[in-house]
Amino acid sequence: MGNETVAVDLGTKKHSYKIEIGHETLSACGVWAAKNLPENTKKIAIISNGKIFRLYGEKVQSSLEASGYEVCVWLMKDGEKYKNLRSLESALKFFSENNLSRTDAVVALGGGVVGDLAGFAAAVFQRGIAFLQVPTTFLAMIDSSVGGKTAVNSEFGKNLIGAFHQPNGVLIDVSTLKTLPKRELIAGFCEAVKQGAIADEKLFNKTAEFLRDFSLSEFKSLYGNEKFVSSLQKLIAAQVGFKAEIVQQDEQESSERDDGKSRKILNFGHTLGHALEKVTDYKYFKHGEAVGYGILFASELSKTLDIFDENELNLLNDVMHRVGELPKTDNIDLDEVIKAFKYDKKTIGKSLQWILLEGIGKPKITTDENIPNSAILKTLKKVLHSRN
Numbered sequence: 001m002g003n004e005t006v007a008v009d010l011g012t013k014k015h016s017y018k019i020e021i022g023h024e025t026l027s028a029c030g031v032w033a034a035k036n037l038p039e040n041t042k043k044i045a046i047i048s049n050g051k052i053f054r055l056y057g058e059k060v061q062s063s064l065e066a067s068g069y070e071v072c073v074w075l076m077k078d079g080e081k082y083k084n085l086r087s088l089e090s091a092l093k094f095f096s097e098n099n100l101s102r103t104d105a106v107v108a109l110g111g112g113v114v115g116d117l118a119g120f121a122a123a124v125f126q127r128g129i130a131f132l133q134v135p136t137t138f139l140a141m142i143d144s145s146v147g148g149k150t151a152v153n154s155e156f157g158k159n160l161i162g163a164f165h166q167p168n169g170v171l172i173d174v175s176t177l178k179t180l181p182k183r184e185l186i187a188g189f190c191e192a193v194k195q196g197a198i199a200d201e202k203l204f205n206k207t208a209e210f211l212r213d214f215s216l217s218e219f220k221s222l223y224g225n226e227k228f229v230s231s232l233q234k235l236i237a238a239q240v241g242f243k244a245e246i247v248q249q250d251e252q253e254s255s256e257r258d259d260g261k262s263r264k265i266l267n268f269g270h271t272l273g274h275a276l277e278k279v280t281d282y283k284y285f286k287h288g289e290a291v292g293y294g295i296l297f298a299s300e301l302s303k304t305l306d307i308f309d310e311n312e313l314n315l316l317n318d319v320m321h322r323v324g325e326l327p328k329t330d331n332i333d334l335d336e337v338i339k340a341f342k343y344d345k346k347t348i349g350k351s352l353q354w355i356l357l358e359g360i361g362k363p364k365i366t367t368d369e370n371i372p373n374s375a376i377l378k379t380l381k382k383v384l385h386s387r388n
């Protein structure tokens with residue numbers, strides 16, 4: 001169906017699924033759903049938001065109906081702040097009012113917010129029903145739609161109420177990125193650079209070359225170029241392949257592991273990323289943009305600690321530069337950032353986890369006791385206050 005297929009093999013058939021990556025494939029999503037859902041599925045609840053549904057909803061709905069499904073649609077409000085327990089309850093109420101049964105399914109059509117909420121609703125409704133991911137942001141395509149983490153935010157913190165619930169399939173139609181705002185694209189590419197940096201030189205170079213050959217500012221106008229469409233699909237397939245590889249051997253992010261293949265390495269750039277989001281009340285940065293600073297910081301810190309080579313640092317900084325401009329950080333109060341580190345949910349026991357780099361593709365998980373405060377402060381100043 002797509003031009004590229006990535007298999008996520010989690011051992012049992014129930015847990016394994018395929019990610020199809022193609023161009024203009026939404027209108028065939030009914031056939032795809034039928035291939036991936038159990039034969040006795042009759043009803044499908046689409047979860048999306050108004051903006052995305054106006055753009056792509058009809059295509060998806062009519063294709064599912066043409067394949068014989070009875071479809072109902074629940075639209076959540078747009079935004080991270082609606083990824084909460086109240087929306088979850090409304091979604092579950094909607095499933096119930098529409099008499100969804102254990103053999104029915106949920107389709108998440110949207111970015112990571114829709115995907116996380118829809119996935120969690122599917123995970124808990126009648127103790128778990130099938131769900132399909134149709135991601136429409138670059139971040140959701142390469143990151144959040146793959147791996148089975150689902151969650152909502154609450155007063156206890158972000159993503160702290162959730163479940164592991166693997167989708168039955170993921171359909172990536174790259175043409176949906178034509179309508180994605182540029183800042184969202186940049187934020188998603190920051191996560192792509194993150195994955196490249198911790199994966200290996202191959203994924204890092206593939207990401208760097210894509211950003212060299214194609215400008216994110218001209219994204220929409222490039223779709224007429226076959227090479228662009230095929231490179232985009234290949235890049236997404238490679239990114240997703242890496243995430244799948246990590247998830248396959250550490251599906252539930254085992255807390256004891258701290259080796260270079262632990263699922264925790266996906267948090268590269270996220271210790272500072274989360275702190276920046278927190279000190280700006282989640283209003284100033286897109287998540288991926290904050291992670292962009294996190295990448296610059298963690299790699300600079302690795303260099304300061306003499307474990308990361310200067311040439312590789314320059315290479316990584318160049319690639320981040322190609323991604324595009326990030327919001328200015330000169331006004332961020334560094335003391336507040338340091339305070340925020342303490343609240344990071346990755347804190348295990350009393351120590352804060354840092355993912356550093358010993359080279360491209362060589363992440364190293366360490367705790368803050370191993371890093372002098374002076375190195376952290378000096379690097380924060382350099383990355384947040386001298387760069388802009």
Ligand SMILES: NC(=O)c1ccc[n+]([C@@H]2O[C@H](COP(=O)([O-])OP(=O)(O)OC[C@H]3O[C@@H](n4cnc5c(N)ncnc54)[C@H](O)[C@@H]3O)[C@@H](O)[C@H]2O)c1
Nearest residue numbers: 051078111112113114136137139140143144149176179180
């Ligand atoms: N489950 C995981 O493993 C995982 C991993 C990373 C991030 N996340 C979560 O993902 C969320 C962020 O996801 P996101 O970056 O996709 O943000 P998002 O879902 O908020 O989408 C960003 C914006 O783009 C709009 N949009 C989506 N697709 C569009 C399209 N094709 N055209 C035009 N507009 C479109 C959305 O309506 C929204 O306004 C966070 O809640 C984060 O916690 C989860």
Ligand SMILES: [Zn+2]
Nearest residue numbers: 191270287291
């Ligand atoms: Zn992230």
